[in-house]
Amino acid sequence: MAKKVLMKGSEAIGEAAIRANCKAFFGYPITPQTEVAAYMARKMPKMGRIFIQAESEVAAINMVYGAAGTGVRCMTSSSSPGISLKAEGISYIAAAELPCVIINIVRGGPGLGSIQPAQSDYFQATKGGGHGDFNMPVFAPASVQEMVDLIQDAFDVADIYRTPCMVMGDGMLGQMMEPVQFKEREQKQLPEKTWAATGLKGRKEHNVINSLYLEPDQLEKHNIHLQEKYADIKAKEARYELFNCEAERDLILVAYGTTARICENVIKTAGKEGIKLGLVRPITLWPFPVEAFEIIIDRAKHGLLSVEMNCGQMVEDVRLVTKGRKPVYFYGRSGGMVPDPTDVLNKVKLIVGGAK
Template identity: 75%
Template sequence: MGEKVLMKGNEAIGEAAIRANCQCFFGYPITPQTEVAAYMSKKMPKIGRVFLQAESEVAAINMVYGAAGSGVRVLTSSSSPGISLKAEGISYIAGAELPCVIINIVRGGPGLGGIQPAQSDYFQATKGGAHGDFQMPVYAPASIQEMVDLVQEAFDVADMYRTPCMVMGDGMLGQMMEPVEFKEREKRELPEKDWAANGLRGRKTHNVINSLFLKPEELEQHNLKLQRKYDAIKKNEVKYELYNCDEECDLIIVAYGTTSRICKNVVKMAKENGIRLGLIRPITLWPFPVEAFEKTISKTRLGYISVEMSMGQMVEDVRLSVNGRKPVHFYGRTGGMVPHPEEILSKIKEIVGFNSEAKDEVAGGIK
C-alpha cells in the first residue's frame, strides 16, 4: 500500500492527470470545478507542461482539439453550462477521432441554475452531448479515490480508441476531501499515434486532422467506422458494481456517483426494517451496464428503483435494460438538493407495500 494523501476532489483530478502524463491543460473557471484549473496552473508550468486559461470555454475546447491532434495527452475541465459551450468542439474531436479527457463537475440547472451538486447532465453526457452520430465513454466516480483511478483510466481508453472520454462527477465530489492513494497502474498496450499531425517524422506526406466529409458516401463510411469503434467500447469497457445482489431482493436500487453512496446506507437501513435491497452502481454511464440487469433480473421481486439527483434522466436506460420484464420506479431530487437516506427509504417502503403485479412503470419523484 502506498501513502494516502488528503485531497479535495478537484485537486485530485489534476494530480491524477499529471501522473497520467497529461501534457496540456486548457480551461476556463466555473464553479464548482475551478480548483481543477487552479491546481493545474500551479503544477503544470513547474514540470515543463502547458497550462493555459482560455478566453472562453469555446476557445478552450478548440485548443484541446489542436493539442490532441498533435498526439499529446490533453485535459479540459468545466461544469454544466461550460460543457454546453464546449459541445461543438467535442463533436469535432469525436469526428476527427482524437483522444482527450473532459471533466464535468455537474451543478444544478437548467440555465445558470445554481452551484450545488446535481446529476442533471446525464442526457447531455450519454446521449452524444452534441450534434452528429457519436458517443463517448462517460465515467461516474463515487469517491475521490475512484475519481483518481478513472481519470487515469480515461486517458488510456481515449488513446486506445482515439475518442474523447468524459469523467462526470457532481459538485459534491469536486469539493469534498478524502484520503487518496496514487497507485502504480497496470499499463495497457496502447497503439502508436502514427495518425498525429506532428510533422513528417519520416513520412512522405503530412498527416491531416479533419472531421469534414463533403461527399455523403464518405461521411456514411466514416460514421460506420465510428460505430464499429463504439461497438468495441460497449463490448470491452463497461464497468459497474453489484452491491448486495447475491440473493433474492425485494427491490434493486440503481444509482451512480454520490447518490450511490447514500443508497448503500439505505440498503443497510432497509435491512433493519426487514426489507432486502440490492444496488446496481453504473461506473460507466456510457456504455451503460445492461449486463448488470441480466444478472439481477431474476433476483428482484418488485423490480428496480432509479435514485438520482435529477428528474429521472437515467430511468430511460434502466427501463431499456429491463425491457418490460419488471417494474421500474424512480425517486429523485433536483436543483442541487441531495436526497437523504430516510426519504429514499420512505419511498422504498411505499413501493414494497405495492402489489408486485403493478404495471405502473415509473413512480415517485419529488414529494
C-alpha cells in the same frame, strides 16, 4: 505501498491527470470545478507542461482539439453550462478521432441553475454530447479515490480507441475532501500514434486532422467506421458494481456517483427493518452496463428503483435494458438538492409495503 493523502476532489483530479502524463490543460473557471484549473496552474508550468486559461470554454475545447491532434495527452474541465459551450468542439473531436479527457463536475440546472451538486447532465453526456452521430465513454466515480483511478483509466481508453472520454462527477465529489492513494499502475500497451499531425517525419504525406466530409458517401463511410468503434467499446468497456445483490431482494436500487453512496446507507438501514435491498451502480454511464441488469433482473421481487439527482434521466436507460420484465420506479431530487436517505427509504416502503 503509497501513502494516503487528504485531498479535495477537484485538486485530486488535477494530480491524477498529471500522474497519467497529461501534458497540456486548457480550461476556464466555473464553480464547482475551478480548483482543477487552479491546481493545474500551479503545477503544470513547474513541470515544463502546458497550462492555458482560455478566454472562454469554446476556446478551451478547440485548444484541446489542436493539442490532441499532435498526439499529446491533454485535458479540459468544466461544469454543466461550460460543457454545453464545449459541445460543438467535443463533436469535432469525436469526428476527428482525437483522444482527450473531459471533466464535468455537474451543478444544478437548467440554465445557470445553481452551484450545488446535481446529476442533470446525464442525457447530455450519454446521448452524444453534441451534434451528429457520436458517443464517448463516460465514467461516473462515487468517491474521490475512484475519481483518481478513473481519470487515469480514461486517458488509456481515450488512447486505445482514439476518442474523447468524459469523467463526470458532481459538485459534492468535486468539493469534498477524502483520503486518496495514488497507486502504482500497470502500464498498458497502447497503440502508437502514427496518425498524429507532427510533420512528415519520414512519411511521404502529412497527416491531416479533419472532421469535414463534403461528399455524403464519404461521411456515411466515416459514420459506419465510428459506429463499429462504438460497438467495440460497448463490448469491452462497460463497468459496474453490484452491492448486496447475491440473492432475491425486495427491491434493487440503481444509482451512480454520490447518489450510490447514499443508497448504500439506505440498504443498511432497510436491512435492520427486514427489507432486503440491493444496488446496481453503473461505473460507466456510456456504455451503459446492460450485463448487470441481466444478472439481477430475476432477483428483483418488486422491481427496480432508480435514484438520481435530477428529474428522471438514467431511469430511461434502466427501463430500456430491463425490457418491461420488471417494474422500474424513480425517485429524484433536482436543483442541487441531495436525496435524503430517509426519503429514499420511504419511497422503497411505498413500493414494497410498510410505508409510514
